[in-house]
Amino acid sequence: MKLNGSEIFVESLKREGVKTIFGIPGGVVLKLFDVLHQQKDVEVILTRHEQGAIHMAEGYGKATGKAGVALVTSGPGMTNIVTGLQDAMMDSVPLVAFTGQVPTNLIGNDAFQEADNIGISRPCTKHNVLVKDVADLAATIKEAFYIANTGRPGPVLVDIPKDVSTESAEFRYPDKVDIRGYRPTVTGNRYQIKQAAGEIMKAKRPVIYVGGGAIFSGAANEVREFAELTQIPLTMTVMGLGAFPGTHPLCMGMLGMHGTYCANMAMHEADLLIAVGARFDDRVTGKLSEFSPRARVIHIDIDPTSIKKNVHAHIPIVGDVKTVLRELVGVLSSMDGNPASVKAQRKPWQKQVSEWSARHPLAYQQEGKKETKPQYVIEKAYELTKHKAIVVTDVGQHQMWAAQYFRGAQQRTFLTSGGLGTMGFGFPAAIGAQKAYPNKTVLCITSEGSFQMNLQELAVAAIYKLPVKIILLNNQFHGMVRQWQDLFYEGRYASSDLGATPDFVKLAEAYGILGLHSDGPADVEAVLKEGLKHKGPVLMNFAIDRFENCYPMIPAGGAHHEMVLEDPPHMKTTRKGARKKGEDADAVLPA
Amino acid sequence: MEHIISVLVENKAGVLARVAGLFSARNYNIESLSVAPTPDSTISMITIVTSGEELIIEQIMKQLNKVIEVLKVVDLTEEDHIDRETALIKIGAKQSHRDEAIRIAQIFRAHIVDSTPQTYTLEVSGDSDKIQAVINLLKPMGIKEIVRTGRIAIARESA
Ligand SMILES: Cc1ncc(C[n+]2csc(CCOP(=O)(O)OP(=O)(O)O)c2C)c(N)n1
Numbered sequence: 001m002k003l004n005g006s007e008i009f010v011e012s013l014k015r016e017g018v019k020t021i022f023g024i025p026g027g028v029v030l031k032l033f034d035v036l037h038q039q040k041d042v043e044v045i046l047t048r049h050e051q052g053a054i055h056m057a058e059g060y061g062k063a064t065g066k067a068g069v070a071l072v073t074s075g076p077g078m079t080n081i082v083t084g085l086q087d088a089m090m091d092s093v094p095l096v097a098f099t100g101q102v103p104t105n106l107i108g109n110d111a112f113q114e115a116d117n118i119g120i121s122r123p124c125t126k127h128n129v130l131v132k133d134v135a136d137l138a139a140t141i142k143e144a145f146y147i148a149n150t151g152r153p154g155p156v157l158v159d160i161p162k163d164v165s166t167e168s169a170e171f172r173y174p175d176k177v178d179i180r181g182y183r184p185t186v187t188g189n190r191y192q193i194k195q196a197a198g199e200i201m202k203a204k205r206p207v208i209y210v211g212g213g214a215i216f217s218g219a220a221n222e223v224r225e226f227a228e229l230t231q232i233p234l235t236m237t238v239m240g241l242g243a244f245p246g247t248h249p250l251c252m253g254m255l256g257m258h259g260t261y262c263a264n265m266a267m268h269e270a271d272l273l274i275a276v277g278a279r280f281d282d283r284v285t286g287k288l289s290e291f292s293p294r295a296r297v298i299h300i301d302i303d304p305t306s307i308k309k310n311v312h313a314h315i316p317i318v319g320d321v322k323t324v325l326r327e328l329v330g331v332l333s334s335m336d337g338n339p340a341s342v343k344a345q346r347k348p349w350q351k352q353v354s355e356w357s358a359r360h361p362l363a364y365q366q367e368g369k370k371e372t373k374p375q376y377v378i379e380k381a382y383e384l385t386k387h388k389a390i391v392v393t394d395v396g397q398h399q400m401w402a403a404q405y406f407r408g409a410q411q412r413t414f415l416t417s418g419g420l421g422t423m424g425f426g427f428p429a430a431i432g433a434q435k436a437y438p439n440k441t442v443l444c445i446t447s448e449g450s451f452q453m454n455l456q457e458l459a460v461a462a463i464y465k466l467p468v469k470i471i472l473l474n475n476q477f478h479g480m481v482r483q484w485q486d487l488f489y490e491g492r493y494a495s496s497d498l499g500a501t502p503d504f505v506k507l508a509e510a511y512g513i514l515g516l517h518s519d520g521p522a523d524v525e526a527v528l529k530e531g532l533k534h535k536g537p538v539l540m541n542f543a544i545d546r547f548e549n550c551y552p553m554i555p556a557g558g559a560h561h562e563m564v565l566e567d568p569p570h571m572k573t574t575r576k577g578a579r580k581k582g583e584d585a586d587a588v589l590p591a
Numbered sequence: 592m593e594h595i596i597s598v599l600v601e602n603k604a605g606v607l608a609r610v611a612g613l614f615s616a617r618n619y620n621i622e623s624l625s626v627a628p629t630p631d632s633t634i635s636m637i638t639i640v641t642s643g644e645e646l647i648i649e650q651i652m653k654q655l656n657k658v659i660e661v662l663k664v665v666d667l668t669e670e671d672h673i674d675r676e677t678a679l680i681k682i683g684a685k686q687s688h689r690d691e692a693i694r695i696a697q698i699f700r701a702h703i704v705d706s707t708p709q710t711y712t713l714e715v716s717g718d719s720d721k722i723q724a725v726i727n728l729l730k731p732m733g734i735k736e737i738v739r740t741g742r743i744a745i746a747r748e749s750a
Binding site for chain 2: 119305
């Protein structure tokens with residue numbers, strides 16, 4: 001059957017089971033949009049900015065584990081998605097981005113709206129391809145989805161010149177992909193797995209350290225089985241949250257820069273680390289030379305480049321986390337004396353861990369305070385959604401609080417920009433997740449700084465009736481920046497005080513969605529209840545304590561045991577230059 | 592330490608850029624680079640000379656392997672190998688220097704491939720030490736230009 005390029009494009013999307021794509025049209029992709037417009041299987045969500053489209057595709061990909069799809073035009077359309085591509089690259093998000101390109105005979109001519117899409121996106125994609133001949137289009141799309149979804153997932157960009165979208169070719173969608181240079185290792189090496197089992201049985205102070213790889217592999221059940229069988233305390237990175245129930249007795253919570261005291265102390269004292277789909281990011285390890293100084297390391301990861309990149313692995317195991325953990329559990333179960341003896345053997349270490357956890361639990365003081373503590377809003381929101389919601393965050397203090405208090409038990413329900421730390425990710429990503437799961441409660445935990453980076457997508461939530469519940473923790477600060485300035489820059493708030501923020505209730509209403517405001521702790525619960533009950537999208541604006549800081553905190557370059565647990569005493573005296581609510585820009589906050 | 596890495600890649604547009612970009616983005620060294628076709632027209636061979644500590648080299652190998660169009664990566668330094676490069680050296684060859692230049696060419700099995708009343712152009716192949724030695728000897732005559740191919744290498748067959 002002969003089809004034109006745009007028809008081939010749409011047919012290929014259908015074969016891949018794509019239901020939704022996010023994007024904005026433009027000159028060179030008009031034909032693609034025109035063909036999309038004339039069918040019903042693939043829905044187009046018209047976003048208000050291409051950055052919105054790419055983060056929505058990310059949210060969709062993160063929530064479902066299957067590639068999200070974006071379609072944008074050449075030139076500025078493409079350059080607007082670069083942030084999302086790099087974000088997806090860092091967080092291993094399955095994603096296929098289609099970009100329009102000027103006609104092949106004009107490429108390189110500085111044609112109108114031309115950009116070197118392939119050159120620009122090369123370092124921020126897992127793979128990218130310029131389609132030069134319509135006859136290659138179907139196979140290229142097949143390969144793009146295959147590469148995006150398999151191995152360590154990631155973004156793939158397919159650049160389609162205008163003439164390729166209009167010319168015709170015989171449509172044949174391949175049923176198989178065979179790329180000779182791409183064969184991800186799935187099963188772990190048997191010998192290494194046996195070695196690992198031996199180490200695990202011997203260890204006195206082992207820690208399981210779980211990252212995003214466990215989520216992409218869909219390994220929550222295996223992680224749990226492994227932890228329970230071996231009775232080893234477990235900690236997660238921000239990307240790993242959801243891989244293990246936050247309420248489980250073996251769960252120590254998140255580790256790293258804003259991790260729990262307990263998790264970081266356990267990392268510091270461990271004699272064995274079992275890293276599961278994690279990559280020893282600097283926000284996790286802190287000072288490398290003092291990272292887990294006594295630990296031997298078993299490192300399970302599908303991406304060989306993650307292994308021995310920052311931290312030496314004594315037992316590297318390359319493979320899919322789920323497959324490897326299954327094997328490992330199998331080997332461990334068949335070993336002598338398991339699991340009963342293990343339980344007894346782990347007791348002293350577990351006791352030590354509970355002591356740490358009791359000594360400095362995550363804490364905040366709401367009682368007796370006039371101003372709302374952000375942690376209180378987050379805890380209440382979780383309580384009211386019974387920890388069943390999909391939580392999508394932006395970047396800053398609110399992100400870390402959300403991560404600290406996340407106790408969910410489902411993989412792919414905590415979506416955040418971990419690797420790139422992209423402010424503006426949260427709201428569009430929440431829309432993408434909501435589109436994937438229209439009947440689930442999706443919370444977008446954000447703050448006025450991040451939210452204002454992509455708030456134009458309120459239009460999308462309104463028009464497509466996507467009932468995202470926006471919880472905006474409004475401190476009128478780039479709070480995380482202000483926190484660093486408090487701690488390390490003697491309280492000089494250089495460009496972190498946002499001063500007046502818009503009236504978010506009116507803003508929501510202007511877009512035709514419900515806006516709610518909470519002024520203090522007394523009405524937090526009522527606002528949340530009303531917002532959660534509402535059928536459509538809601539923006540809940542919570543005025544919070546402007547000066548609340550996120551602890552524990554390992555100062556950049558510090559080691560795990562060097563956590564700061566509360567505002568240091570010097571801070572109150574050095575703090576200067578902040579505006580109080582309602583005061584003008586020059587007013588100085590009294591010490 | 593210096594490593595010679597040979598990389599078999601799909602013969603497609605943009606592959607070299609991906610490989611080179613990987614080095615610059617991660618702050619790895621490229622000391623020399625050569626790209627050439629192989630008997631299989633769908634495959635090209637890239638030979639990269641780089642240097643770094645063992646861990647860095649290990650990362651480079653893994654990162655190269657991760658590129659979708661890369662088919663095979665071999666660190667030839669790990670095994671017994673032969674490496675060669677070719678240089679074209681243009682020297683000032685006044686009457687008084689011409690005999691000496693020819694003698695040097697003979698000793699190093701270089702060829703004089705172009706000659707004018709004022710210049711000779713020599714072609715010499717060998718390992719880097721040899722090329723450096725020739726250059727050093729020719730220096731006093733006045734070197735006008737040197738063009739080198741970058742190194743290529745092949746593993747020795749074990750007997
Ligand atoms: C796109 C982008 N620009 C700048 C930064 C640097 N940055 C990190 S956190 C932060 C402040 C975040 O403020 P807000 O969204 O209000 O969250 P809060 O910390 O107040 O909770 C900034 C500017 C970033 N992460 N991303």
